[in-house]
Amino acid sequence: MRQPGAYSNLLSGGKMGPHSLPLARIKKIMKKSGEDVKMISGEAPIVFSKACELFIEELTKRAWAMTLQRKTRTMHKEDVAAAVMETDIFDFLVGLVSHTPNPSATLES
Amino acid sequence: MVDSIGPNHSNKQRGLRSSPYTNYAAAAVSGEEEGALKEQERLLPIANVGRIMKQILPPNAKISKEAKETMQECVSEFISFVTGEASDKCHREKRKTVNGDDICWALGSLGFDDYGDSLKRYLVRYRETEGERVANQNKAAAAAEAETRAGGVSPLHFGFDLMEKRRIN
Numbered sequence: 076m077r078q079p080g081a082y083s084n085l086l087s088g089g090k091m092g093p094h095s096l097p098l099a100r101i102k103k104i105m106k107k108s109g110e111d112v113k114m115i116s117g118e119a120p121i122v123f124s125k126a127c128e129l130f131i132e133e134l135t136k137r138a139w140a141m142t143l144q145r146k147t148r149t150m151h152k153e154d155v156a157a158a159v160m161e162t163d164i165f166d167f168l169v170g171l172v173s174h175t176p177n178p179s180a181t182l183e184s
Numbered sequence: 185m186v187d188s189i190g191p192n193h194s195n196k197q198r199g200l201r202s203s204p205y206t207n208y209a210a211a212a213v214s215g216e217e218e219g220a221l222k223e224q225e226r227l228l229p230i231a232n233v234g235r236i237m238k239q240i241l242p243p244n245a246k247i248s249k250e251a252k253e254t255m256q257e258c259v260s261e262f263i264s265f266v267t268g269e270a271s272d273k274c275h276r277e278k279r280k281t282v283n284g285d286d287i288c289w290a291l292g293s294l295g296f297d298d299y300g301d302s303l304k305r306y307l308v309r310y311r312e313t314e315g316e317r318v319a320n321q322n323k324a325a326a327a328a329e330a331e332t333r334a335g336g337v338s339p340l341h342f343g344f345d346l347m348e349k350r351r352i353n
Contacts (some may be wrong), residue, residue, distance in 0.1 A: 171258065
């Protein structure tokens, strides 16, 4: 699939680094979000790759604050859950962190 | 000599085209494994997610696998959530294509103002660079067209290429 290659070449030329998240996968997830989502411009997954980075960074920092409260240096999923509960803009995640099935419990990696 | 094509193709194909036929093919794929593959498609890779998490934390920080998995789930939910909002806006405005501006708007609308602002700047820079790249391609295409006119290669070839690159359907 040439698309991601074209963009990396463009962006590694200087001002912007290559993406740290796969554009094709982002596009797939976008499409699954609803029946109405049919056409996606080429730049939308690129914007999302940056937005997801910012999102991961913010949630991770807040989760880390919870980890430190437990006086330990290993972040657990409970810390992520606690950060979600604490932050208004993460309300959409409350249902998810309350009962996320643990994939590693059901299958061998 | 017969090449094997179609459903009996090797498992390597699965990564390239996730059609139901390639999954059906390998008799070794159990129901559980198949579920796991579908699971992977709706999540961003754990290695990428884990790396971003690690980079923002102090060097001696440790992250459990469960925490990374939870983060994967959260990011996918984030993408769905924001896309839904952007898509609704497009629908209201009778537009068919969700673009970068719609994503920026949706982020602001859902409370992620900081993201929206810095991403607008990112988008402006991206479009500028894209404009340069397209202009350079046009120059190259024009030069190539002059060269190949005698050779009979259709000059429209480059035009269609550009269109393909600009739009994901």
